[in-house]
Amino acid sequence: MTISEAGGDAPAQDAPPLGRRERKRQQVRDQLYSAAVGLFVAQGYEATTMEQIAESADVARATVFNHFSQKVGFLEEWGVRRRARVAAILGQEHAEDLPVGDRLRRYLGEMADLNVTSRAETTVLMDASARFGRLLQDPSLETELAKIVEEGRQRGEIRSQVDPEQAGALLASCYFSSVLRWIREEPAPFDLPGRLDGALDIILLGILAHP
16 A cells, blocks of 8 residues: 555545435444444443444434444444544644654654544554554544655755655554453553553654754
């Protein structure tokens, strides 16, 4: 996948409004997603069935499969929505105008804050994503980070020898490994935002262009 093929972006702010049918479909999808996440947190991912999700959302079992053909689809949706939420926050702040190091710091910082404020949810769904989903194979996060690195390189802030896709993969791997360690113990074994901030300092030493 190339840098331009990023996944999980927030919807364009100038996108046309959805029609009635599309709004209804999105409403049902949101309802199913909320029901599934609630059940995953309450009783565990493995213990939750598609039938239980349908019952909790008050829809027919077939409706669940119309939106999510497999239970793992809810895990993928969780990741998509988190990235979209961070993209929306940074878009409102016009973070694209920040120096590349600050922009990466804001992106990872917002991701970390989402995890901290919803630790129980993150613990269940991140663990399930690593065990049953494609957490480490899905290139969506590394592609988004690679886009930021590439834009920094085009502005002369990143060394020309740096491969943006490799840098994006390194940043994403650091993020996932840090979060997976952070959720393994209760209480949290370290400060997640601080850990990611320190790791980014080390990575930036290697990729930033220095006078």
